[in-house]
Amino acid sequence: MDPIFVVLIVVVVLIVVPLLWYIGVMNSLRQMEVKINEAESGIDVALTKRFDVLTKIVNTVKGYAKHEAETFENVTKWRAGLPKTLSLQEKQEFMGKMDAVQSGINIAVEAYPDLKAEKLFSNLQASISDVEEHLQAARRLYNSNVSRINTVIVTFPRSIVAGMIHMEKKEFFEAETTKREDVEISF
Amino acid sequence: MNSELIRFQQEKKNIEKQVIIGSGLSLLSVILFVALINYGPWGLILLVPGVIYMALGASKFKKLSNKFKHEVLAEVITKFVDEGVFEPSRGLSLNTVYATEFLKRADRYHVEDYLAGKIDGVDFISSDVKLEERHVEHTKNGTRTYYVSYFLGRIFEFEFNKTFDGYLQVLEGARPHSKRKYKKVKLESIDFNKKFKTYTTNEHSAFYVLTPHLMESLMDFEKNNKGKIYFSFIDTKLYLGINNFKDTFELKMFRELNESSFEEFKRELYVIKDVVTELKLNNNIFKKE
Structure with a gap:
């Protein structure tokens, strides 16, 4: 065999193939990252929707669940909508606070069957449960994407590429972190 | 329901007998044909009535199945489904x-x-x-x-x-x-x-x-x-x-x-x-x- 040809094969095997593999893994990691960002914006949309519906509920039950209404009133910094710069941790906290307010309202309105029977209130309750389902879906989609990218990041040899492009393991969006906390949270 | 099932089972059994007889005749015909191969196709003489008898049985069975659906299953379904x-x-x-x-x-x-x-x-x-x-x-x-x-x-x-x-x-x-x-x-x-x-x-x-x-x-x-x-x-x-x-x-x-x-x-x-x-x-x- 021609020595030049042999050298060419060695070059291809040692340089071109690993280079193509590197590019392939890097691209797939970047694509996964984009999907995570998309999923995170899905969480933002769902959180904002939930905030809007919860605001309506709070306005409806003001007279019945004063404490919860006051607690919710304190969430002034979110009134203009969810800030774009919010970290995942802050979003989780935000969700936890809404969980707390909502569970407080649910407990408070138990004592008022008239309110529960009201069409407007029952419609709002149906809306909030649908919004919550959307939020859960967004959270699960986000976590599923995170799980996929984290698997790649920690699995050899693709972990080498992840290290070279400084890609670190992503944080999961936990559902239940603050749900069970006391209703009285200072905002 | 029980008596109706018994009635259908009896009718079904009669038809099954017909199908068995038809199949038996067809099979016998094939055996005769092989055994009497030197005498020409005479062995196949039972094949036509056998197949016809079997086909009539199958057709009757299809009719019985439809009758069962209309008379028995339809009643069950209307009870079960609004x-x-x-x-x-x-x-x-x-x-x-x-x-x-x-x-x-x-x-x-x-x-x-x-x-x-x-x-x-x-x-x-x-x-x-x-x-x-x-x-x-x-x-x-x-x-x-x-x-x-x-x-x-x-x-x-x-x-x-x-x-x-x-x-x-x-x-x-x-x-x-x-x-x-x-x-x-x-x-x-x-x-x-x-x-x-x-x-x-x-x-x-x-x-x-x-x-x-x-x-x-x-x-x-x-x-x-x-x-x-x-x-x-x-x-x-x-x-x-x-x-x-x-x-x-x-x-x-x-x-x-x-x-x-x-x-x-x-x-x-x-x-x-x-x-x-x-x-x-x-x-x-x-x-x-």
């Missing part, structure tokens, strides 16, 4: 069959045993569906055309009023047959992903519709039903396909018709109830306002 309609001679329209988006276009089809009504306030329609694909084989003796079934089972269409963007299919060993841009999506349950392939046009909707509870229910449903299971969520409908290569609601030849075999017919109805309750289609949020 506003129940059972029409053995018709089935779902081809438009409905293809609206499922999990079945490819057939070269030949047959539908029967249309069943519709309400269970727990949920509207449904269903029927037996047989879809076949034409195969052409070129041999040295010419061209041979034959048909191969790729779907034989039941198709159901349920009302599903949980509104969401996009379209969703959950299929066991199949892929969508649609022009829509379905993408495969993996959910968080490894077992679910192993059993079903999920295709959707909107990932968020897949996670929205397929809650952990619904995934669990689909897995249970699959466990309790033989054959391949296909679900598709299209607009306000949930389509279910059970490809078990079984012709439902048919009397079986040479199988005694008694209370226990009759229970099997009822079990086919429990499948519908299962879908409604397990998938919580009777939940108010899935019903029309």
Whole structure:
């Protein structure tokens, strides 16, 4: 065999193939990252929707669940909508606070069957449960994407590429972190 | 019900006897033909009456099966299903069959045993569906055309009023047959992903519709039903396909018709109830306002 040809094969095997593999893994990691960002914006949309519906509920039950209404009133910094710069941790906290307010309202309105029977209130309750389902879906989609990218990041040899492009393991969006906390949270 | 079953069993037995006699005559004829091969085709003299007698028996059996559906099963169905309609001679329209988006276009089809009504306030329609694909084989003796079934089972269409963007299919060993841009999506349950392939046009909707509870229910449903299971969520409908290569609601030849075999017919109805309750289609949020 021609020595030049042999050298060419060695070059291809040692340089071109690993280079193509590197590019392939890097691209797939970047694509996964984009999907995570998309999923995170899905969480933002769902959180904002939930905030809007919860605001309506709070306005409806003001007279019945004063404490919860006051607690919710304190969430002034979110009134203009969810800030774009919010970290995942802050979003989780935000969700936890809404969980707390909502569970407080649910407990408070138990004592008022008239309110529960009201069409407007029952419609709002149906809306909030649908919004919550959307939020859960967004959270699960986000976590599923995170799980996929984290698997790649920690699995050899693709972990080498992840290290070279400084890609670190992503944080999961936990559902239940603050749900069970006391209703009285200072905002 | 008991006396009616006995009556049908007796009638069925008589027909089965006729089929046995017809088959016996045909077989005897073939044996005689082989034994008397040197005397020409005389051995085959019994073949024609044998085959005719057997065919008449088979035709009578088909009629008896239809009579059984009209007289016995229709009554059971109307008791089990609200506003129940059972029409053995018709089935779902081809438009409905293809609206499922999990079945490819057939070269030949047959539908029967249309069943519709309400269970727990949920509207449904269903029927037996047989879809076949034409195969052409070129041999040295010419061209041979034959048909191969790729779907034989039941198709159901349920009302599903949980509104969401996009379209969703959950299929066991199949892929969508649609022009829509379905993408495969993996959910968080490894077992679910192993059993079903999920295709959707909107990932968020897949996670929205397929809650952990619904995934669990689909897995249970699959466990309790033989054959391949296909679900598709299209607009306000949930389509279910059970490809078990079984012709439902048919009397079986040479199988005694008694209370226990009759229970099997009822079990086919429990499948519908299962879908409604397990998938919580009777939940108010899935019903029309």
